Amino acid sequence: MPDTGQPLRHVEHVMGTVFSFDIRDRPTGAIRSALGEAVRHLHHVDAVFSTYRPDSHISRLDRGEIRLGECPAEVHEVLSLCARAAHRSEGWFSPFPTGALDPSGLVKGWATEAASRILLEAGARNTCVNGGGDIQLRGRPADGAPWRVGVAHPLRPGALATVVTSSHELAIATPGTAERGHHIVDPHSGRPVTAFASLTVIGQRLTEADTCATAAFARGDGAREWLESLDGYEALAVLPEGQEWRTSGFDRYGR
Secondary structure (H helix, E strand, C coil): CCCCCCCEEEEEEECCEEEEEEECCCCCHHHHHHHHHHHHHHHHHHHHHCCCCCCCHHHHHHCCCCCHHHCCHHHHHHHHHHHHHHHHCCCCCCCCCCCCCCCHHHHHHHHHHHHHHHHHHCCCCCEEEEECCEEEEECCCECCECEEEEEECCCCCCCEEEEEEECCCEEEECCECCCCCCCCECCCCCCECCCCCEEEEEECCHHHHHHHHHHHHHHHHHHHHHHHCCCCCEEEEECCCCCEEECCCHHHCEC
16 A cells, blocks of 8 residues: 655656656665666666767667667667557557657657666555656555646646546656657658647556557547557547547546
8 A cells, every 4th residue: 555654756857858756655775776776777778778879879779880789688679669669550650760760759658667667676556657748657646546647738838638547557658749849750751740739648558658659649640540449548639729639438547
């Protein structure tokens, strides 16, 4: 059960964004140690995968300076997950969105989920790990109370598009244009996608929810039908003119 004492919280600036940890279990030595391990893992991921760092393994691999076999094992794992996501999405998710190797559409969600798992393995069963707006939830924040996560409205500063509630493992991924503009591109044309202001996808695990959100955003007008065809995922879209649509089961989680 969640501890009713003071939550253990931490904020870390890494990977070009802000990660926050909210741990509601009793903060044992093992959990505090796991929090430090999770933070170190995020910095390691940044060193390996950042496309903005010329010395990262992913940058050197893209330039042909090293081979895949010379990279850390995480690179092979991430590229395998990218290949699976590309197949599942019929090519709308791509680790080569503009021609260069760039698995960023998967890495942040994957790293956030891994950080959450490190905490879980240390005994923290009631946690919220937020990686720049992409969130992995576990358990509850307090006895009998669910997590309540507000999703910012992309067109109305200070307003919420929805509030997602959860008392179990749940992931929330929300690509949008509010902070970074039209940064998701159609991998088939290389042009920025303008069909959405934001697209929130809910699933169980963040790695998959994040790639589904990126693929659906890139897909544009066909996103709703594709998301409805997937088991275990729901979505809320906000269109550039302010209209919204939701998949058929989204209201089980968000209002």
